[in-house]
Amino acid sequence: MGDTILNIENITKSFPRVIANKKVTFDIKKNAVHAILGENGAGKSTLVKILYGLLEPDEGNIKLNNKDFKVNSPAEARKQGIGMVFQHFSLFDSLSVKENLILGIDEKMSYSDLENKLENISSRYNLPLDLDAPITALSAGEKQRVEIVRILLQDPQILIMDEPTSVLTPQEVESLFVTLNALVKEGRTILYITHKLEEVISICDTVTIMRSGEIIDTSSTANQTAKTLATKMLGQKLDDLKTNYGHIKDEVNFEVKNISCDFNDPFLTDLKNISFQVRVGEIYGIAGVAGNGQSELMDILTGENINIKSGSITFDNKKIEKYGPQKRRDLSISFVPENRLGHSAVPELSLSENILLSQFPKNNFIRNGIILKNNVDDFANNVINEFKVITPGNDAKASSLSGGNLQKYVIGREISSKPKILIISHPTWGIDAGAEHSIRESLIELSQNGTSIIVISQDLDELIEITHKISVIYDGNLSKPFKTSEIEIEKLGLLMGGKNE
Amino acid sequence: MNSLFPSIVSRSQSSSLMNFFVPIISIVLTLITGSIIFVLLGFDPVYALYTFFISPISSTYGISELFVKATPLALIAIGLSYCFKNNIYNIGAEGQLTMGAIFGGGIGILFHDTNAFWLLPLMIFAGAIGGALWGLIPAILKTKFNTNEILTSLMLVYVALFVLDYLVVGPWKDPFGYSFPKSRPFSESGRMPLLFDGLRVHFGLIITLFLIFISWFIFSKTIFGFQLKVSGYSPKAARYAGFNQTTLVFFAFAICGAFAGIAGLAEVSGPIGLLYRDISPNYGFTAIIVAFLGRLHPIGIIFASLVIALTYLGAEDAQLFLQIPSAVGFIFQGLVLFYLLGAELLINYKLTYKKLL
Numbered sequence: 060m061g062d063t064i065l066n067i068e069n070i071t072k073s074f075p076r077v078i079a080n081k082k083v084t085f086d087i088k089k090n091a092v093h094a095i096l097g098e099n100g101a102g103k104s105t106l107v108k109i110l111y112g113l114l115e116p117d118e119g120n121i122k123l124n125n126k127d128f129k130v131n132s133p134a135e136a137r138k139q140g141i142g143m144v145f146q147h148f149s150l151f152d153s154l155s156v157k158e159n160l161i162l163g164i165d166e167k168m169s170y171s172d173l174e175n176k177l178e179n180i181s182s183r184y185n186l187p188l189d190l191d192a193p194i195t196a197l198s199a200g201e202k203q204r205v206e207i208v209r210i211l212l213q214d215p216q217i218l219i220m221d222e223p224t225s226v227l228t229p230q231e232v233e234s235l236f237v238t239l240n241a242l243v244k245e246g247r248t249i250l251y252i253t254h255k256l257e258e259v260i261s262i263c264d265t266v267t268i269m270r271s272g273e274i275i276d277t278s279s280t281a282n283q284t285a286k287t288l289a290t291k292m293l294g295q296k297l298d299d300l301k302t303n304y305g306h307i308k309d310e311v312n313f314e315v316k317n318i319s320c321d322f323n324d325p326f327l328t329d330l331k332n333i334s335f336q337v338r339v340g341e342i343y344g345i346a347g348v349a350g351n352g353q354s355e356l357m358d359i360l361t362g363e364n365i366n367i368k369s370g371s372i373t374f375d376n377k378k379i380e381k382y383g384p385q386k387r388r389d390l391s392i393s394f395v396p397e398n399r400l401g402h403s404a405v406p407e408l409s410l411s412e413n414i415l416l417s418q419f420p421k422n423n424f425i426r427n428g429i430i431l432k433n434n435v436d437d438f439a440n441n442v443i444n445e446f447k448v449i450t451p452g453n454d455a456k457a458s459s460l461s462g463g464n465l466q467k468y469v470i471g472r473e474i475s476s477k478p479k480i481l482i483i484s485h486p487t488w489g490i491d492a493g494a495e496h497s498i499r500e501s502l503i504e505l506s507q508n509g510t511s512i513i514v515i516s517q518d519l520d521e522l523i524e525i526t527h528k529i530s531v532i533y534d535g536n537l538s539k540p541f542k543t544s545e546i547e548i549e550k551l552g553l554l555m556g557g558k559n560e
Numbered sequence: 561m562n563s564l565f566p567s568i569v570s571r572s573q574s575s576s577l578m579n580f581f582v583p584i585i586s587i588v589l590t591l592i593t594g595s596i597i598f599v600l601l602g603f604d605p606v607y608a609l610y611t612f613f614i615s616p617i618s619s620t621y622g623i624s625e626l627f628v629k630a631t632p633l634a635l636i637a638i639g640l641s642y643c644f645k646n647n648i649y650n651i652g653a654e655g656q657l658t659m660g661a662i663f664g665g666g667i668g669i670l671f672h673d674t675n676a677f678w679l680l681p682l683m684i685f686a687g688a689i690g691g692a693l694w695g696l697i698p699a700i701l702k703t704k705f706n707t708n709e710i711l712t713s714l715m716l717v718y719v720a721l722f723v724l725d726y727l728v729v730g731p732w733k734d735p736f737g738y739s740f741p742k743s744r745p746f747s748e749s750g751r752m753p754l755l756f757d758g759l760r761v762h763f764g765l766i767i768t769l770f771l772i773f774i775s776w777f778i779f780s781k782t783i784f785g786f787q788l789k790v791s792g793y794s795p796k797a798a799r800y801a802g803f804n805q806t807t808l809v810f811f812a813f814a815i816c817g818a819f820a821g822i823a824g825l826a827e828v829s830g831p832i833g834l835l836y837r838d839i840s841p842n843y844g845f846t847a848i849i850v851a852f853l854g855r856l857h858p859i860g861i862i863f864a865s866l867v868i869a870l871t872y873l874g875a876e877d878a879q880l881f882l883q884i885p886s887a888v889g890f891i892f893q894g895l896v897l898f899y900l901l902g903a904e905l906l907i908n909y910k911l912t913y914k915k916l917l
Contacts, residue, residue: 363799385802394800401794408793415786416801428782 064089064248065110065128065217070119072105078272079105083119085267085277087217092239092249094259094280096292097269098348098517103252106269107219110250111143112136123217142210143219147326148202150194156205157190163209173212180211184241185234199325200231207238218242219250224258225350236262254292254348256285256556268292289552293519304527304544306507308339313480313511318359318370318380328352330359333370333537335530337480342502342512344526344543346519348555352535353515354397357484360513361394362387374480388419393478395470397485397515399462403469406458410450410468411439413457419476438475446471447497463494470498474505481505484515499525519551533557566911578907583853583860586899587867593895603882611881612874612888622873624759628831629872631761632657632823632840634865635768636847638775639819641856642812645779647792650813652698652713653820654844655720656691660821661828662724663690665835668746668828669732675749683750683825684767691821692814694720699813703806709813717844728836742836752830764826771819776858788812820844841872849897868893 065087072080079102087093095103108114110121112130121128123139130136133143150159161173168176174190181188186204194202203223210218220239224232239249239262251263259266260280267277268291275291313336320330330352337343347353358364360372362384372380379387384394394417400406404413414435418424423434439453448468450460457465466487473481486502487495503525506512515532516522522529528540531554538554594612595605616622636653643650664687671679698712729741737744752762779785791798791808798805827839850868854860875889 361800362802383802384800388802396800398796402796402800405790405793405797408790412786415783416790416797418801425783428784430781430783430786432781 062089063087064124066120066122066125067106067110068120068122070106070109070116070121072109072114072116080109080116081272083269083272083274085274087248087250088265089216089248090243090246091264092243092251092262094251094253094263094266095269096253096256096259096266096288098254098292098519101269101292102272103269104221105272107143107221107250107252110136110141111219137210137213137215140214140216141219142213142215142217144203144206144210144221144223146222146225148206150202150205152195153193155191155193156188156197159194159205160190160209160212164212176212177208180208183245184211185237186211198228198231200227200234203227203231203235211242215247217248217250219252221252222254222350223251224253224255232258254556256288256292256553257558259283259288260285270294285553285556285558286549289549289556293548293552303507306509307341307527308509310339311336312339312375313337313513314373315360316371316373318356318372319368320355320359320364320366321368322355328355328535330355330367331535333532333535335537335540337511337513339511340506340509341528342506342514342526343540344522344529345513345515345532345537346522346529346551346555347517347532349517351532353484353517353532355535356532356537357394357396357482357515360482361396385418388417391419391476391479393417393419393473393476393481395473395481395483395486397488399465399469400458404457404465407456409454409456410443410448410460411436411453413468414439414442414472417472417476419478422476442468442471442475445475446501461490463490466490467494467498470501474501477508478510480511480513482513482515485518486514486516487518487521488516495521519548531555566913568905568909568911579855582900582903582907583855583864585903586853586896589899590892590895593899594892597888597891601884603884608878608882612878612892613870615881616870616873616877621759624756624761625873626866626869627761627765629869630865631764631768631830632827632843633847633850633868634861635764635771635823635826636820636844637850637854637861637865638768638772638858639816639823640847640851641775641779641861642788642815644851644856645792646788646808646812647795648702648809648812649710650695650698650713650816651710651845651848652695652715652717653816653847654840654842655713655717656694656817656820657824657827657840657844658717658720658724659694659817659824660687660691661824661835661839662720662727663687663821664825665743665746665828666732668750669743669835671750672744672747675747677749679747679749680752680829683746683829684822687821687825688818689821691817691819691824693817695813695817695820696810699810703809724835724839725837732835734834740836743834745834746829750829751833752826760831762826762830764823764830767822767826771822772858772862779858784811820847846893849893849900852900853896868896871896 063086068084070080070083083106097103105114109116112132112135128139130139177190180186186208188204188208223235227235243249253259260283263280265277266280266283268275270292316334318330318333322329328351333356335343359367362382365381365383367380371378374390374392379390396402415424424431436453442448443450443453446467448464450464460468470486486498499521502512514522514526523543526543529543529546530540531538531551533554534557591609595609598605598608617626636657640650640653664683667683667686694716697716698709701707701712702709728743732743734742734744752764755761755763755765787803787808790801791803791805795805823843824839828835832839846868850861850864853867854864871889871892875886878884878888879886
């Protein structure tokens with residue numbers, strides 16, 4: 060480890076309604092692997108996007124080798140010696156490895172020069188490549204190698220790796236670590252973005268922990284354990300519990316049994332033998348870091364994906380795993396997926412029209428194929444009044460509402476039909492504190508009236524505040540449930556980081 | 561210093577007022593560009609534009625002709641809006657039109673010496689079936705094999721045209737036609753009734769207006785219209801709502817094909833009266849422009865069909881009086897589409913010049 064290569068001072072970046080980076084300050088030492096650890100939404104990506112010239116900070120300075128560093132585009136960042144390997148690859152599938160590499164370089168270079176350079180890089184850093192293979196034929200790990208080589212061709216001083224192991228097999232991870240070690244030995248610096256605790260300890264020298272846009276701590280990884288890191292990453296979140304178990308009945312009314320699903324897609328997580336049971340009136344939380352199978356599981360719970368490999372979903376003694384969304388609604392199961400714009404609501408349509416996306420048997424919205432507009436409008440007005448949605452009226456477009464208001468409206472739409480089961484993903488994602496509070500309140504109230512609720516969320520505060528039981532999903536596996544009132548935060552953190560004791 | 565080339569940045573909110581004005585702006589820009597073209601060709605732009613856009617409709621006959629041309633355009637365009645609203649790019653309406661003409665015209669040829677009230681309704685029905693069946697081919701290919709409907713529907717246009725070619729030079733050739741590539745004429749009751757004596761505007765116009773009204777009702781009042789719209793705006797939301805997208809694709813293609821088929825039948829049983837090679841001056845393709853110029857709205861489509869029909873008439877007059885090739889009409893249609901797409905882009909995106917260091 061050497062001198063400081065990058066000084067980040069007081070970087071602040073805000074987006075509408077959220078501050079992604081709050082006075083972020085830390086140094087990165089030369090010739091080391093420096094981790095940035097944090098939950099999703101902690102502000103890691105914003106920070107590296109600023110470093111790579113994709114975003115401009117509102118305030119603050121960055122110094123590279125003690126000189127002011129300011130870039131407006133990735134091309135400039137590369138010129139100054141910062142390269143980045145993204146989580147999602149940007150390669151042309153139909154072209155060969157060599158062709159992709161030549162497209163990625165800014166200066167002119169002949170094929171033979173390129174080949175010489177590549178041979179050199181391949182052998183030095185343990186990055187074997189078949190130059191003539193088309194990208195489509197490569198595994199995720201091989202594609203990542205192409206990306207790394209492409210960046211190395213520009214000889215960067217600092218290499219940013221964004222969640223590099225998320226699409227790799229364990230063997231590929233091993234070989235990536237060999238590469239990273241070789242790079243550091245040569246005097247390069249690696250900025251390693253991750254939420255995996257084990258990786259931080261095994262490969263990184265220093266770790267900066269971020270939470271809600273702020274730096275919690277920067278320290279050497281030498282004295283850290285997965286436990287201490289987890290606590291810092293998640294914060295002390297067990298303060299205000301107010302979950303009430305009294306109203307829950309013993310009767311299980313929703314059961315998922317041994318659901319497995321393969322996708323054959325490196326960007327989707329296969330689900331492995333997922334089982335859980337929800338009792339009447341219970342709020343069941345599924346925690347986990349994004350990309351561990353949550354959205355895949357959600358699609359299976361809503362019926363948007365009914366192509367499962369094995370397993371069953373039982374509700375009211377009926378097997379429903381092959382039912383589509385409408386058939387499940389007919390049984391009084393209701394859903395709110397994570398994404399409001401374009402999934403649970405259509406931004407281009409009015410609030411009234413958006414009511415029609417989710418119809419339950421007792422709604423009287425349609426007769427002989429014709430929409431009964433008055434009934435729909437009445438229903439929309441009810442939701443607007445009851446859930447205090449701020450809007451000029453039911454004919455306002457969904458896109459004109461703030462995130463929080465639209466979310467209140469969508470959840471209101473689902474709750475108003477008094478479903479027996481509510482399945483909801485990230486109920487308060489990206490919305491303001493006021494709306495967050497009122498949504499959590501209505502969920503708790505709903506459960507007390509006998510609705511079973513399944514909440515998938517990355518927000519541990521939220522899950523601890525409203526759920527009765529929590530399981531953690533990691534890499535498509537669901538842990539056993541823990542009673543929320545008795546759970547230990549370290550235990551959760553370890554499970555979320557993939558460490559099962 | 562700013563960079564030389566602008567980059568295209570998405571606008572967070574598009575202006576609904578400008579959205580409304582897009583068609584009008586495109587038409588004005590088309591006229592301006594058209595005048596420049598006329599000047600470059602050495603014509604007085606005022607006289608040329610007059611010849612192109614005013615003189616064709618300065619007589620009752622001219623106005624009747626305008627409606628004759630607008631009828632198939634509007635009917636196909638409203639059919640296309642079922643597909644376009646659902647984000648299905650069916651550009652094979654010309655083929656569906658041709659198949660409609662073949663099916664309906666086939667009935668007309670079969671009963672060429674029959675005079676009965678049921679003949680025309682039967683021909684219209686057969687035309688609708690023919691168009692719908694031809695439209696269902698790309699629908700099946702799209703839903704079963706995930707093929708791109710733009711390619712398949714377009715390629716099927718040429719298949720349909722060759723089928724028609726084969727029929728009129730082969731089995732359906734008029735035995736008394738001196739070997740011309742055309743069929744027997746249909747009987748009197750197999751023809752679209754004329755609305756006014758001495759004018760060519762025919763009953764197809766009434767059918768078109770009726771179907772436009774029905775479509776307006778479907779788009780704005782029924783759950784089917786709502787499902788088309790949702791699945792066009794956001795397939796994910798449609799899946800969430802549980803709408804069956806395969807069914808929607810089938811219906812959209814079938815309805816569009818049926819409308820185009822009726823338009824084709826209305827052409828051959830209206831102004832033409834028999835089957836031959838060139839039954840349509842690309843109505844099926846031009847209707848795509850009409851549909852977008854009319855912003856997929858029934859009323860808009862009526863106006864757009866009149867505007868585009870005028871370019872057909874204007875091109876004929878321009879050829880007659882200015883000795884300009886009638887292809888100028890296609891240039892005007894192309895210009896309208898060009899400006900329309902350009903204005904559309906600028907409503908949703910803005911151009912910004914990045915600062916260079």
